[in-house]
Amino acid sequence: MNLKYRGKTKDVYELENGHYLLKFKDDVTGEDGVFDPGANTVGLQIAGAGRAGLKLTKHFFEVLQEQEIPTHYVDARLDEAEMIVKPAVVFGDGLEVICRYKATGSFMKRYGKYAVEGQDLGGFVEVTLKDDERQDPPISADALDVLGILSLTEYAQLKALTKQIGDVVKEELLNREIELYDIKLEFGKTETGEIMLIDEISGGNMRAYKDGVYIEPLELERLMNEA
Template sequence: MELIYKGKTKDVYRDSADDNGVVLFFKDDMTGKDGVFDPGENQVGLTVEGSGRAGLKLSSYFFEKINALGYPTHFKSADLDSRYMYVHPVETFGKGVEVICRFKATGSFIRRYGAYIEDGEQLDDFVEFTLKDDKRQDPPINEAGLVALDILQPGEHDVIVENTLKICKLIKEELAQRGFDLYDIKLEFGRDIKTGEVMLIDEISGGNMRVYKAGQKVDPLELVDLFFK
């Protein structure tokens, strides 16, 4: 396979067996700081054996659920042993846009708005857009800014918000059925290279969400173990 992009937690390859295919390799690297996992960090903070396979296993589960409901995603299939996810080729919005759905206030939301809300306080399904930019600490941006910078086309923002809420509520309900409380989750969207359709991309793993059980934070590996128990 030909390496296209080397990322912090995943590497992207062109699939030599499929001219119209891309392969994501899930690494055992996790975002965080000083050896502590944090999905909001912009750097690799630790390497945990098995975390790549765990992230792919949970991602595959949710992508299959989402695909079955008819929401467009880049997911085609996965090979857990090789830690490969086979996906449709897409183009990112600009240099990458992250979409965070917040059900409860925590993390960077509290760091910014802690004067107005307590950690863990309920939010009304708040959807936030940030630009993927490590140097500038992933700055938040609104619809007008995304359109003005030619990152999104008019109307795409509303499509992303609508799909984000549907997808995240599905994930929240799946977790709740197993006794987990989803505080927030980070998604990414892009455009299908052929059709231009807005679709869910990247991954849906414990490394992209904050999950609690009985008031205690659940780390990504433990989440996968308990989820599939």
């Protein structure tokens, strides 16, 4: 395997057949030892977080696969915390797309003058640039188009896919009486230009609550796999 990239929560290797291997780590994003899916730094390590994240990711990607929603998922090896994926071309140096159902986290930090914690946002979609130096700034559809990162047509497709995927995850969580507040997704393009979901869907990139109480990533995996 050829190491291509060391990420905050995953390392990426290129395989001989052209696919890629994602090695999930126990590192999670946050600040001052507190987990935060919207943070752009590693805040702490949680033993077993990598495997738990992959287990949830495998579940959600296979649900999306059944609904013929395009993703980069090929296969997963839970014991090794590894996932095999198709190659993808990212937009610019990478975008993060957040689907927000309830106001919390960075949304409240930016818009707390007008928003109330837990306020219903109806699946509001926002895009931020992956740019640690500038604290992952939010960016509009017009700015993405002007800068040549994403066309307006591609933005419309990205937004529709985000809401579709977010609603699938939201419904899956509701089956366990868990409420999704927000979820952070990443997208890329196939060699033929089709937009597809990449990266992961786990407790590490969403905020979920049960009976009004926030659920930590490992606890979310446990609750989702209860009989």
